[in-house]
Amino acid sequence: MPGHEFFTTLTVAQALHGFRPTRRTAAETVALADALHRVPAEAVTATTALPGFARATVDGFAVRAADTYGVSDGQPGYLDVNGTVAMGRAPTVAVVPGTAVAVPTGGALPQGADAVVMVEHTQEAMPGTIEVVHPVAPGDGMVRADEDAAPGALLAPSGRPLRPHDLGLLAAAGVTGVSVWARPVVGILSTGDEVVPPGTATLLPGQVRDATAFALAALVTEHGGTPQVRGIVPDDAPALDVALREAVATCDLVVVSAGSSVGARDETASVVSGLGAPGIFCHGLAIRPGKPTLLAECGGVPLIGLPGHPLSALVVFRLVGLPVLHRLGGCVAPPPEPRVRARLSRQVASAAGRLDVVQVRLSSGASVDAEPILGHSALLSLLAGADGYVMVPEAATGLAAGTEVMVTLYR
Amino acid sequence: MPGHEFFTTLTVAQALHGFRPTRRTAAETVALADALHRVPAEAVTATTALPGFARATVDGFAVRAADTYGVSDGQPGYLDVNGTVAMGRAPTVAVVPGTAVAVPTGGALPQGADAVVMVEHTQEAMPGTIEVVHPVAPGDGMVRADEDAAPGALLAPSGRPLRPHDLGLLAAAGVTGVSVWARPVVGILSTGDEVVPPGTATLLPGQVRDATAFALAALVTEHGGTPQVRGIVPDDAPALDVALREAVATCDLVVVSAGSSVGARDETASVVSGLGAPGIFCHGLAIRPGKPTLLAECGGVPLIGLPGHPLSALVVFRLVGLPVLHRLGGCVAPPPEPRVRARLSRQVASAAGRLDVVQVRLSSGASVDAEPILGHSALLSLLAGADGYVMVPEAATGLAAGTEVMVTLYR
Numbered sequence: 112m113p114g115h116e117f118f119t120t121l122t123v124a125q126a127l128h129g130f131r132p133t134r135r136t137a138a139e140t141v142a143l144a145d146a147l148h149r150v151p152a153e154a155v156t157a158t159t160a161l162p163g164f165a166r167a168t169v170d171g172f173a174v175r176a177a178d179t180y181g182v183s184d185g186q187p188g189y190l191d192v193n194g195t196v197a198m199g200r201a202p203t204v205a206v207v208p209g210t211a212v213a214v215p216t217g218g219a220l221p222q223g224a225d226a227v228v229m230v231e232h233t234q235e236a237m238p239g240t241i242e243v244v245h246p247v248a249p250g251d252g253m254v255r256a257d258e259d260a261a262p263g264a265l266l267a268p269s270g271r272p273l274r275p276h277d278l279g280l281l282a283a284a285g286v287t288g289v290s291v292w293a294r295p296v297v298g299i300l301s302t303g304d305e306v307v308p309p310g311t312a313t314l315l316p317g318q319v320r321d322a323t324a325f326a327l328a329a330l331v332t333e334h335g336g337t338p339q340v341r342g343i344v345p346d347d348a349p350a351l352d353v354a355l356r357e358a359v360a361t362c363d364l365v366v367v368s369a370g371s372s373v374g375a376r377d378e379t380a381s382v383v384s385g386l387g388a389p390g391i392f393c394h395g396l397a398i399r400p401g402k403p404t405l406l407a408e409c410g411g412v413p414l415i416g417l418p419g420h421p422l423s424a425l426v427v428f429r430l431v432g433l434p435v436l437h438r439l440g441g442c443v444a445p446p447p448e449p450r451v452r453a454r455l456s457r458q459v460a461s462a463a464g465r466l467d468v469v470q471v472r473l474s475s476g477a478s479v480d481a482e483p484i485l486g487h488s489a490l491l492s493l494l495a496g497a498d499g500y501v502m503v504p505e506a507a508t509g510l511a512a513g514t515e516v517m518v519t520l521y522r
Numbered sequence: 523m524p525g526h527e528f529f530t531t532l533t534v535a536q537a538l539h540g541f542r543p544t545r546r547t548a549a550e551t552v553a554l555a556d557a558l559h560r561v562p563a564e565a566v567t568a569t570t571a572l573p574g575f576a577r578a579t580v581d582g583f584a585v586r587a588a589d590t591y592g593v594s595d596g597q598p599g600y601l602d603v604n605g606t607v608a609m610g611r612a613p614t615v616a617v618v619p620g621t622a623v624a625v626p627t628g629g630a631l632p633q634g635a636d637a638v639v640m641v642e643h644t645q646e647a648m649p650g651t652i653e654v655v656h657p658v659a660p661g662d663g664m665v666r667a668d669e670d671a672a673p674g675a676l677l678a679p680s681g682r683p684l685r686p687h688d689l690g691l692l693a694a695a696g697v698t699g700v701s702v703w704a705r706p707v708v709g710i711l712s713t714g715d716e717v718v719p720p721g722t723a724t725l726l727p728g729q730v731r732d733a734t735a736f737a738l739a740a741l742v743t744e745h746g747g748t749p750q751v752r753g754i755v756p757d758d759a760p761a762l763d764v765a766l767r768e769a770v771a772t773c774d775l776v777v778v779s780a781g782s783s784v785g786a787r788d789e790t791a792s793v794v795s796g797l798g799a800p801g802i803f804c805h806g807l808a809i810r811p812g813k814p815t816l817l818a819e820c821g822g823v824p825l826i827g828l829p830g831h832p833l834s835a836l837v838v839f840r841l842v843g844l845p846v847l848h849r850l851g852g853c854v855a856p857p858p859e860p861r862v863r864a865r866l867s868r869q870v871a872s873a874a875g876r877l878d879v880v881q882v883r884l885s886s887g888a889s890v891d892a893e894p895i896l897g898h899s900a901l902l903s904l905l906a907g908a909d910g911y912v913m914v915p916e917a918a919t920g921l922a923a924g925t926e927v928m929v930t931l932y933r
Contacts, residue, residue, distance in 0.1 A: 333558065
């Protein structure tokens with residue numbers, strides 16, 4: 112039973128600030144239909160005006176606004192109807208003084224028109240002539256040819272994942288492909304003599320199925336990466352060395368769920384330190400659960416050694432791994448996490464200088480209550496029963512029952 | 523230019539309460555690796571205990587707790603070390619009174635042990651014997667064989683989409699496949715003589731590219747459905763009738779972006795009313811933008827006729843279509859939407875009796891400000907510039923600048 116823990120322990124904030132690998136994935140072009148949540152590598156701008164022609168926004172009559180000045184219910188104006196604009200067609204007649212052209216919502220304005228009178232503000236005076244009973248100003252009842260986008264206008268910024276309506280605007284602008292950052296490939300390696308594949312039907316005494324790899328893979332997928340589950344390596348330094356070298360050579364980020372014992376962790380650290388410069392950034396985070404976390408960069412590839420307990424591993428990967436994943440994939444504006452204010456239903460203990468991540472279950476009555484789910488970080492079921500988590504900051508030595516907290520919700 | 527609008531206008535709350543088609547998709551089994559965000563059709567429970575054996579949660583020595591009672595730094599207890607538990611193996615020795623067995627974190631407790639003393643609370647007295655300087659109680663330094671899950675315990679409830687850590691717990695329990703509701707197939711039909719496919723390189727005057735279909739498809743994907751973009755139908759009743767009959771026959775939900783003119787909308791309504799019982803539920807929602815919305819159920823398949831403006835269509839589909847999509851797919855606990863409190867930077871006008879959905883841009887200073895993005899609902903660019911939206915409830919006649927509002931954020 113060897114072992115002393117030797118940590119260079121940083122706070123999570125220090126780690127997030129200092130551990131910022133510069134690696135980026137390559138840009139690639141994807142079809143617009145496949146671009147949901149992808150991150151544009153460069154801003155997408157309009158090449159032509161949108162909608163491209165002045166368009167009616169009401170059903171009515173295209174007119175010269177000046178022809179309607181001063182009209183009212185008592186003193187209607189009279190306009191001759193020159194024709195009708197068909198949807199999707201170029202107008203075949205123009206509006207000249209004293210005339211109007213019927214136009215449906217979305218129809219193109221004829222030449223000479225600068226406004227559209229709503230059909231509700233007109234009536235037929237005699238066949239071919241309408242009464243206008245409300246004046247319009249230029250621009251009423253229409254949008255300009257470049258009102259949705261002028262040539263060169265920003266349609267989607269770089270670095271922000273594309274949202275459903277972004278795809279709509281790009282489709283409107285005729286953009287059929289988008290240059291996006293490739294999804295970061297995240298190699299996920301499990302270690303431990305006790306760990307067996309999830310598909311193992313019957314466990315031998317002392318064995319556990321690999322829970323962390325599946326959960327990490329799902330987190331990676333959810334946040335725009337491509338998980339590459341690379342299997343289970345026994346607690347054996349040469350085997351781990353080979354597996355990590357292969358992973359670092361082909362992945363954008365490597366995540367190792369280290370063995371849970373001190374010995375296994377020491378072994379992982381010593382293998383990682385042999386993998387290449389600049390090497391280990393920190394070995395230990397001031398967080399609970401999750402202290403035995405290793406952050407390293409090997410030949411330009413970030414590597415995260417996660418704690419052995421699945422719960423701890425997932426807490427740390429959310430807080431420290433996802434920001435790295437987003438950076439690798441060029442995402443400078445990650446989607447917001449759902450959060451809700453709630454009152455702690457009972458006290459939570461903590462230690463100063465350490466960030467505590469507490470799983471909570473919400474219940475709604477007069478206010479939203481957050482009930483801490485206590486239990487050992489070896490228990491993955493704590494997460495399954497949780498609606499979200501509360502962070503007890505480093506400066507606090509616990510939170511009293513009734514404290515208003517911000518709960519980050521799982522989705 | 524025909525037309526009178528004839529609406530049976532409901533509030534959004536009335537529509538959500540009353541328009542609840544009973545249709546459900548079929549259950550299907552998917553591999554665990556493909557089950558992220560899928561909705562279990564039945565609760566998943568543990569068939570055996572987890573972790574399945576009593577497990578050390580610290581590096582140390584498995585002992586009988588009674589052997590440590592009363593020990594202290596000044597008066598240590600002495601235990602003979604009988605052997606060592608190897609990770610992933612069944613213990614080969616038992617703990618008998620006066621003895622201890624070395625065990626790593628995660629290792630199986632030997633028979634006879636009921637606690638684990640941390641290695642830090644021991645020292646080697648002589649080869650084969652340790653001093654214990656802190657007493658332990660039964661259960662210290664370990665988890666029970668069924669502490670993560672007892673046989674029959676709930677691992678994942680039905681009706682709630684599976685989260686990354688749910689997959690972890692299911693993997694730990696040896697679940698390799700999950701019975702989930704099939705993704706609802708959502709047929710998306712665009713109408714309008716002016717609408718051309720997004721890939722159209724050059725528009726003729728009066729034409730617009732189909733923005734709504736791509737954006738709706740992405741929203742459907744984002745919320746667990748399978749979009750089926752079924753193309754563009756001209757403003758022609760027989761063609762629309764054929765297209766809608768085909769869609770209703772093969773989809774779980776049909777969404778039509780109706781033409782924007784009153785005439786086109788009337789035509790859609792009359793075609794829909796001929797499609798089958800129970801027919802049209804409402805024709806008009808008290809919402810802006812989005813009033814000309816049609817809700818119907820044709821032969822058990824819900825059908826939503828959306829307004830012609832892409833912006834209006836997306837607002838309505840978010841508020842009214844997504845709840846229907848979730849119901850169809852058995853999702854009773856949809857993931858929470860991200861929201862944030864903010865102060866309106868300027869006044870927003872509204873009318874009593876109508877829900878107004880106002881796009882906003884956030885800026886953060888001393889507080890978070892929400893700046894309303896004003897403009898016509900014919901402009902899709904309003905959405906591209908928005909971080910989220912604010913709802914002005916039916917009872918309000920506008921919101922004053924400085925009002926604290928809840929912003930639902932896009933992601």
